[in-house]
Amino acid sequence: MAVEDWLKTLSLANGSKAKVREVFGAAFRHAMRHELHPTNPIANVRQVRKRATDPSILEPVEIAAILKQLEGVEPVRTAVLIAAVMGMRRGEIFGLKWGDVDLDRALLHVRRSYVDGVEGPPKTDSSRRPLPLPPQVIDALKAWKLKSKYNKPEQWVFASDFHFGGQPLWPGTLWRRNVFPAIEAARISKPKLSWHTLRRSYASLLLSSGVSLRVSMELMRHSTAEMTLATYAQTVGDEKREAGEKIASLVLVKKESAA
Structure with a gap:
């Protein structure tokens, strides 16, 4: 819990915090392999990797x-x-x-x-x-x-x-x-x-x-x-709208054909 609380104080992106956790975990795994420490206390540390906001892209x-x-x-x-x-x-x-x-x-x-x-x-x-x-x-x-x-x-x-x-x-x-x-x-x-x-x-x-x-x-x-x-990969511009309209047109065409 102390490590999780400390990670929250870092002004880093979630992905960077997750990498910090991984470095700590690797250090303890190395210590266990050399019998310097009995357990890996970082194994139960939780850190979200997902971005808080989607990054910008240019059209x-x-x-x-x-x-x-x-x-x-x-x-x-x-x-x-x-x-x-x-x-x-x-x-x-x-x-x-x-x-x-x-x-x-x-x-x-x-x-x-x-x-x-x-x-x-x-x-x-x-x-x-x-x-x-x-x-x-x-x-x-x-x-x-x-x-x-x-x-x-x-x-x-x-x-x-x-x-x-x-x-x-x-x-x-x-x-x-x-x-x-x-x-x-x-x-x-x-x-x-x-x-x-x-x-x-x-x-x-x-x-x-x-x-x-x-x-x-x-x-x-x-x-x-x-x-x-x-x-x-992210969608660019109006692709989501165009994709939705394309699916809607397919559904409507099928509906009209069925009628």
């Missing part, structure tokens, strides 16, 4: 409006475009080097992640899968490569001038200085928008566009289909 017209506001603001627009139409994680985008970009074969290799100044491997083994480059992204990357002072294979795609190309730009700073003002200029007022919103919106658009679950899972580079469905 295609809203994403287009943001990109329009960012025209000429490079390389921010290119980074946002990649996040929006390829669903890559923030750390993967800013961890890209030009050697990872195969413009001739239209492929993008995810070989690292760069988060809070630390370079590391991608989040999971599934994250290492190469991604197809849409024509719009190819054009944007080609244009940016011509403008960038740091365009050698071993250099960052989104290199920071402040650090003379030695490290990538900081995504949080770009969001505050460039992307958030573009969102405001586009008159979008949805709460808690972030880089991850673009990935979540991409997943929802994949499924709502009729892309198979298997292909959606591979493009999102998830290890399971449940992750794609349960964590990311």
Whole structure:
């Protein structure tokens, strides 16, 4: 009960609290295996994992409006475009080097992640899968490569001038200085928008566009289909209304035929 009361005091999302509980549980299981503790007191700790509120997603017209506001603001627009139409994680985008970009074969290799100044491997083994480059992204990357002072294979795609190309730009700073003002200029007022919103919106658009679950899972580079469905996919725009009207029309047609 003490642990449950303590978890309630944390200003974290339910999913993060559940992960904290899991870490404690793993520590006690490890202690039991080495006979350092007789039981696992965390086994009976309850913590809801479900989100308190549904996260925001962006509709295609809203994403287009943001990109329009960012025209000429490079390389921010290119980074946002990649996040929006390829669903890559923030750390993967800013961890890209030009050697990872195969413009001739239209492929993008995810070989690292760069988060809070630390370079590391991608989040999971599934994250290492190469991604197809849409024509719009190819054009944007080609244009940016011509403008960038740091365009050698071993250099960052989104290199920071402040650090003379030695490290990538900081995504949080770009969001505050460039992307958030573009969102405001586009008159979008949805709460808690972030880089991850673009990935979540991409997943929802994949499924709502009729892309198979298997292909959606591979493009999102998830290890399971449940992750794609349960964590990311939401209906977009008026899909719920359209689905309801479609079912109603089917029922009415059958009713009229029966009469």
